[in-house]
Amino acid sequence: MSTETTIHVPNPHLEKLKEDALYHLALGTGTHNFPAMFGDVKFVCTGGSPSRMKAFISYMTMKLAISSLGCELPNICAATDRYAMYKAGPVLAVSHGIGMSSIAIMLHDVIKLLYHSKCTNVILIRMGTSGGIGLEPGTVVVTRQAVNASFKPELKQIVLGKPVIRKTDLDEKTAAELMECGKELHQFNTVLGNTMCTLDFYEGQARLDGAICSYTEEDKMNYLKAANEAGVKNMEMESAIVAAMCNLSGIRGAVVCVTLLNRLHEDQITSSQDILEEYEERPQKLVGHFIKKCIDKKK
Amino acid sequence: MSTETTIHVPNPHLEKLKEDALYHLALGTGTHNFPAMFGDVKFVCTGGSPSRMKAFISYMTMKLAISSLGCELPNICAATDRYAMYKAGPVLAVSHGIGMSSIAIMLHDVIKLLYHSKCTNVILIRMGTSGGIGLEPGTVVVTRQAVNASFKPELKQIVLGKPVIRKTDLDEKTAAELMECGKELHQFNTVLGNTMCTLDFYEGQARLDGAICSYTEEDKMNYLKAANEAGVKNMEMESAIVAAMCNLSGIRGAVVCVTLLNRLHEDQITSSQDILEEYEERPQKLVGHFIKKCIDKKK
Numbered sequence: 009m010s011t012e013t014t015i016h017v018p019n020p021h022l023e024k025l026k027e028d029a030l031y032h033l034a035l036g037t038g039t040h041n042f043p044a045m046f047g048d049v050k051f052v053c054t055g056g057s058p059s060r061m062k063a064f065i066s067y068m069t070m071k072l073a074i075s076s077l078g079c080e081l082p083n084i085c086a087a088t089d090r091y092a093m094y095k096a097g098p099v100l101a102v103s104h105g106i107g108m109s110s111i112a113i114m115l116h117d118v119i120k121l122l123y124h125s126k127c128t129n130v131i132l133i134r135m136g137t138s139g140g141i142g143l144e145p146g147t148v149v150v151t152r153q154a155v156n157a158s159f160k161p162e163l164k165q166i167v168l169g170k171p172v173i174r175k176t177d178l179d180e181k182t183a184a185e186l187m188e189c190g191k192e193l194h195q196f197n198t199v200l201g202n203t204m205c206t207l208d209f210y211e212g213q214a215r216l217d218g219a220i221c222s223y224t225e226e227d228k229m230n231y232l233k234a235a236n237e238a239g240v241k242n243m244e245m246e247s248a249i250v251a252a253m254c255n256l257s258g259i260r261g262a263v264v265c266v267t268l269l270n271r272l273h274e275d276q277i278t279s280s281q282d283i284l285e286e287y288e289e290r291p292q293k294l295v296g297h298f299i300k301k302c303i304d305k306k307k
Numbered sequence: 308m309s310t311e312t313t314i315h316v317p318n319p320h321l322e323k324l325k326e327d328a329l330y331h332l333a334l335g336t337g338t339h340n341f342p343a344m345f346g347d348v349k350f351v352c353t354g355g356s357p358s359r360m361k362a363f364i365s366y367m368t369m370k371l372a373i374s375s376l377g378c379e380l381p382n383i384c385a386a387t388d389r390y391a392m393y394k395a396g397p398v399l400a401v402s403h404g405i406g407m408s409s410i411a412i413m414l415h416d417v418i419k420l421l422y423h424s425k426c427t428n429v430i431l432i433r434m435g436t437s438g439g440i441g442l443e444p445g446t447v448v449v450t451r452q453a454v455n456a457s458f459k460p461e462l463k464q465i466v467l468g469k470p471v472i473r474k475t476d477l478d479e480k481t482a483a484e485l486m487e488c489g490k491e492l493h494q495f496n497t498v499l500g501n502t503m504c505t506l507d508f509y510e511g512q513a514r515l516d517g518a519i520c521s522y523t524e525e526d527k528m529n530y531l532k533a534a535n536e537a538g539v540k541n542m543e544m545e546s547a548i549v550a551a552m553c554n555l556s557g558i559r560g561a562v563v564c565v566t567l568l569n570r571l572h573e574d575q576i577t578s579s580q581d582i583l584e585e586y587e588e589r590p591q592k593l594v595g596h597f598i599k600k601c602i603d604k605k606k
Contacts, residue, residue, distance in 0.1 A: 017518050017519075018518075018519050018520070018521070019515070019516075019517060019518060019519055019520035020520075021515040021516065021520055021524070022516065022520075025516060025575075028516065028575075029575050029576065029577055031575065031576045032405075032508075056389070057387075057388050057389065058388055059388045088356075089356050089357055089358045090355070090356065090405065105404045105405055105406075105409055106331075106389065106404055106406075106408060106409040106412060107404075107405075107406045107407070107408025107409045108406070108408060108506065109405060109406025109407060109408060109409070109506050109507060109508070109544055110404055110405040110406045110408070110409050112506075112507055112508065112509075113405060113508045113509075115518070116508070116509050116517045116518045116519070117518075119518035120517075120518050123518070157465045157467075157468040158468050159468075165506070165507060165510065165511070166456045166505070166506060166507070166510075166511055167510045167511070167521070167522065168456075168510075168513055168522055168526060168527070168530045169456040169457050169458075169530060172510075172521075206465070207407065207408050207411075207464070207465060207506075208408060208411055208464060208465070209331075209408070209411065209412045209415070210411075210412075210415050211464065211465075211466045211467075211471075212464070212465055212466070214467055216318070216320040217318075217320065217321065217324060217327065218318060218415045218419075219316050219317075219318060219414070219415045219416075219418035219419050219422070219552070219555075219556060220316075220317050220318055220415070220552065220555055220556070221317070221318035221319075221320055221321075222317070222466070222471075223466065223467055225320070227467060228467070231467045231468060245408050253518070253519065256518075256519055257518060257519070276324075276327075276328050276330065277328065277330045278328055
């Protein structure tokens with residue numbers, strides 16, 4: 009019995025393309041042999057910053073004992089500075105920039121890349137930073153559902169000028185396995201909960217310290233408390249589109265974010281660089297452990 | 308009679324901050340002397356790509372005959388890889404990434420930076436690439452109004468879970484002066500018109516070549532033609548928030564984008580790298596000419 013899950017690309021027009029130029033990744037089916045380059049990818053790991061993705065792939069190279077012959081792994085998208093991409097064995101690490109619009113371009117292109125490469129059984133995990141609500145800074149949140157600013161697990165996208173609503177549940181099995189990994193690692197607190205995905209970092213997340221703010225501290229606290237009561241553990245800016253696009257393309261999607269601060273206490277990120285760097289490594293450690301475990305299980 | 312226009316920061320809470328940490332720029336009032344570093348800034352120029360901003364500042368250094376003593380100008384935000392920032396005399400060049408969420412963080416932080424630096428009479432110009440509608444590729448569009456997916460000059464933002472509508476007119480005087488500069492340069496076609504600002508590059512701009520597409524080619528063409536008839540000259544992903552935030556902070560805002568393709572004919576960007584690079588230099592040339600003219604006028 010085959011349990012291979014292929015990538016689903018819900019776009020009938022793609023078949024008509026003679027070649028597919030992935031402009032923002034500086035890759036294309038006419039210029040690159042996708043199955044040879046990417047056919048073995050099983051894990052797509054993504055985070056905002058290019059340098060963090062580079063650090064993650066070095067970490068995975070070590071963790072999976074993949075020799076890179078003492079060389080630095082190259083940035084596969086070096087011909088552009090929009091996104092950075094690295095590969096170590098079955099792990100592809102891609103940066104996504106900031107916000108849903110930025111990550112959506114990368115996701116469209118990477119999903120097509122996986123499809124053209126005939127990849128199977130792919131898991132996609134966003135590893136990021138976030139603002140926590142009622143959690144000790146440094147807590148890692150595994151997202152159950154991405155929710156909108158009204159705390160609903162929905163993403164409204166505009167297609168040809170009209171709203172389309174998409175569901176934003178993340179993959180339940182992957183989330184449970186990641187939580188299990190958190191227990192095994194036992195190095196930091198890992199919680200399962202909902203993540204609010206906003207379009208704006210300041211007004212969208214009820215901060216008082218942006219260039220523009222028209223509400224009071226009381227309004228802010230009421231909103232954050234309402235979010236907390238609705239099960240929101242943290243806020244970031246990409247989870248909803250990760251969930252929506254993974255659901256539509258048959259990819260198991262997960263979001264793992266560390267909280268850099270507790271938004272019930274503060275707006276500005278003021279921890280020292282050392283502490284922030286250690287926090288930022290936590291999602292990478294959790295995901296690294298998860299990937300190693302998945303690979304060992306198949307041996 | 309003084310005609311100095313100061314930066315307006317519509318946020319009463321800012322006064323209460325002891326220091327302001329601009330986390331995403333790796334700058335702060337507690338660690339950097341903003342008035343000394345940025346007090347003379349009159350032009351903020353922004354574009355998606357960090358390397359394009361670096362190229363632009365080199366170009367401006369030459370154009371304004373500002374000596375950098377043979378050294379490369381440093382990236383002022385080198386401690387982070389979220390955004391890159393360069394300065395040459397009165398010109399600040401900052402990268403903004405892709406999409407409104409990404410540019411909004413930079414704009415919040417740069418507006419606060421200008422405010423803390425006590426800058427006056429600032430003009431902010433986004434220079435970018437875009438998809439043209441009914442225009443020869445390579446045409447430069449100076450934006451009159453940024454419009455939404457229903458072709459209205461409005462931006463809906465979500466603040467504390469509730470919609471807030473903001474106006475998205477760009478500064479009329481700056482647009483007229485930029486058009487005048489286009490005539491003087493006489494190197495490429497420059498047009499004045501409306502720019503549609505979308506959250507998504509594929510479905511949001513009626514492309515048929517994303518990973519997900521649920522409409523027909525006819526639907527696509529009807530939508531693009533309706534946009535064209537409504538005065539939309541091009542589509543990109545940042546103009547609306549530039550307009551809204553400049554309007555709220557008393558900064559003269561402008562958007563100058565080159566079109567890389569004519570969306571009535573194609574979806575994919577397939578021009579050669581050389582041609583694309585020459586196109587991408589056009590907004591920089593126009594803005595460079597504009598800045599030089601403004602400075603010469605004051606002498």
